[in-house]
Amino acid sequence: MTELTMSITLHTTSPEQTRLLGRSLGTLLQAGDIVCLQGDLGSGKTCMTQGIGSGMGVAGVINSPTFVFVNEHAPVTSGPYLYHIDLYRICDLAEALTLGLEDYMYGDGVTVIEWADRAGEMMPPHCLWVRLTYRDYTERRLTIEAVGDRYVALVEALLLDPAVASAQIEVSA
Amino acid sequence: MTHILAIETSCDETSAAVVRDGRDVVSSVVASQIELHREYGGVFPEMASRQHVIAITPVIRESLRRAEMALADIDAVAVVHGPGLAGSLLVGLNAAKALAYGAGLPLVGVNHIEAHIYANWIRSDPDGEVAPVAPAFPLVCLIVSGGHTELVHVTGHHEYRWLGGTVDDAAGEAFDKVARLLGLGYPGGPLIERAAAKGNPQAYDLPSSLRVAPYDFSFSGLKTAVLRQVQEVQRSQGTDVTNRGVRLADASIAPGQVDMPVADLAASFQYAAVEILAEKTVAAAAEYGATQIVLAGGVAANKALRVRLAELAPVPVRFPPIRYCTDNAAMVGIAAHYRFVAGLRSGLDLDVQPALLLVAER
Numbered sequence: 001m002t003e004l005t006m007s008i009t010l011h012t013t014s015p016e017q018t019r020l021l022g023r024s025l026g027t028l029l030q031a032g033d034i035v036c037l038q039g040d041l042g043s044g045k046t047c048m049t050q051g052i053g054s055g056m057g058v059a060g061v062i063n064s065p066t067f068v069f070v071n072e073h074a075p076v077t078s079g080p081y082l083y084h085i086d087l088y089r090i091c092d093l094a095e096a097l098t099l100g101l102e103d104y105m106y107g108d109g110v111t112v113i114e115w116a117d118r119a120g121e122m123m124p125p126h127c128l129w130v131r132l133t134y135r136d137y138t139e140r141r142l143t144i145e146a147v148g149d150r151y152v153a154l155v156e157a158l159l160l161d162p163a164v165a166s167a168q169i170e171v172s173a
Numbered sequence: 174m175t176h177i178l179a180i181e182t183s184c185d186e187t188s189a190a191v192v193r194d195g196r197d198v199v200s201s202v203v204a205s206q207i208e209l210h211r212e213y214g215g216v217f218p219e220m221a222s223r224q225h226v227i228a229i230t231p232v233i234r235e236s237l238r239r240a241e242m243a244l245a246d247i248d249a250v251a252v253v254h255g256p257g258l259a260g261s262l263l264v265g266l267n268a269a270k271a272l273a274y275g276a277g278l279p280l281v282g283v284n285h286i287e288a289h290i291y292a293n294w295i296r297s298d299p300d301g302e303v304a305p306v307a308p309a310f311p312l313v314c315l316i317v318s319g320g321h322t323e324l325v326h327v328t329g330h331h332e333y334r335w336l337g338g339t340v341d342d343a344a345g346e347a348f349d350k351v352a353r354l355l356g357l358g359y360p361g362g363p364l365i366e367r368a369a370a371k372g373n374p375q376a377y378d379l380p381s382s383l384r385v386a387p388y389d390f391s392f393s394g395l396k397t398a399v400l401r402q403v404q405e406v407q408r409s410q411g412t413d414v415t416n417r418g419v420r421l422a423d424a425s426i427a428p429g430q431v432d433m434p435v436a437d438l439a440a441s442f443q444y445a446a447v448e449i450l451a452e453k454t455v456a457a458a459a460e461y462g463a464t465q466i467v468l469a470g471g472v473a474a475n476k477a478l479r480v481r482l483a484e485l486a487p488v489p490v491r492f493p494p495i496r497y498c499t500d501n502a503a504m505v506g507i508a509a510h511y512r513f514v515a516g517l518r519s520g521l522d523l524d525v526q527p528a529l530l531l532v533a534e535r
Binding site: 040041042046047050061063064066067068069070071072137 | 256257258319320338339340341342343345346350354393394396397400401527528
């Protein structure tokens with residue numbers, strides 16, 4: 001059986017635009033969704049997550065969870081929790097497994113995982129990967145890769161968003 | 174006389190202390206796990222909680238032995254119940270509950286951030302006098318550590334108004350990440366400071382902050398600016414190694430591999446970080462009519478920050494001795510005293526709160 005996959009590449013020219021893309025994504029996310037973020041220091045992972053939180057409508061300042069590993073954000077009115085995880089300090093799968101992340105990932109909220117590639121093996125086969133790379137000081141290239149029906153549908157819905165359409169440079173199925 | 178036995182295990186230190194009358198540290202024991210964590214370039218939570226389990230009983234026993242006291246001489250047991258790593262907090266909290274229950278003593282739960290602020294109330298410790306006069310209200314407190322960067326207006330005991338905080342990285346986190354980028358190691362604060370002493374703070378003009386609210390902070394852009402400088406130097410020398418793994422064994426800059434202006438980069442980064450912290454703190458003190466500025470948290474150990482604040486501030490600036498800037502149980506006992514004398518107690522159902530805020534309303 002072949003897995004349904006889809007990949008789009010976007011281009012942003014400022015942190016504000018990265019945040020707006022995150023916001024568009026955030027409005028579409030549902031309980032149980034998992035978003036894996038990969039990218040170097042300063043590539044915009046936390047910035048993207050701030051947008052996702054804003055789109056979801058969750059409470060609290062979304063800042064770096066590097067020190068505490070997990071920040072939980074409750075919905076302001078209704079909707080799922082945002083679990084904001086950061087694996088920056090994790091070196092490998094064995095270490096990541098001791099954090100009890102499964103409770104979040106397979107729980108009732110939306111899970112966004114920065115530095116997800118640090119423990120790539122524990123990420124579920126179906127999820128959304130967002131890979132952020134530098135183009136220039138403020139420019140970023142975002143490759144969004146969907147694996148599985150749910151996430152392909154999510155990316156298709158995302159493409160209908162004007163903010164995404166204007167930043168889009170490539171689609172491949 | 175009131176004696177409080179205090180316990181702190183919120184992050185990487187297992188610590189216990191006995192404090193008298195909210196001002197005097199009778200004993201303070203800190204079993205640092207920093208040697209273990211150095212290898213990982215950060216705190217490794219599971220290891221942290223395991224080490225806390227091993228260390229907690231000997232550390233508590235040692236704090237009582239050094240104080241030449243028994244549980245019968247203690248009036249209350251204090252413990253940090255948040256914010257921090259859940260597994261680590263649990264070790265200290267359960268030990269404190271067991272002691273309180275077993276000895277029939279009241280339990281006082283303390284917020285870790287509040288404890289940092291109260292490190293400034295220490296009058297004396299076993300080494301002698303620390304600060305004879307207690308801080309005066311109203312004051313503005315800058316709490317800066319690996320996990321926190323917060324400006325708080327304090328009008329009295331337990332009366333806090335939150336003025337602002339970081340919108341991305343904590344100040345100490347920025348020091349740690351930049352230290353890693355520069356191949357300096359962990360913990361970043363003292364290593365950046367040491368490297369910066371030999372560098373030129375004006376060598377690089379690094380953007381100090383994003384546009385944020387007057388008392389909010391942003392250190393992510395500053396960190397990225399350092400990364401760009403590192404990459405440019407590497408590119409010019411044909412060795413871009415910034416994307417390597419995280420272990421310190423393959424830190425970004427291997428010694429001797431590239432001719433990196435580490436001292437100048439460290440000095441320029443520290444200058445930018447210190448300027449923004451000092452400027453905003455002084456502005457807040459002026460706006461809120463603070464009679465004092467108080468520093469707290471691990472980054473309060475940074476001498477450049479202390480010096481710059483003293484230069485800019487129109488009111489006295491105070492900070493705890495370095496041994497009480499980093500995590501310790503003495504500050505917990507001090508903070509607990511003012512809760513205890515105000516009649517504030519915690520039940521034995523007290524739970525860990527990893528995301529506990531100092532001020533709920535923001």
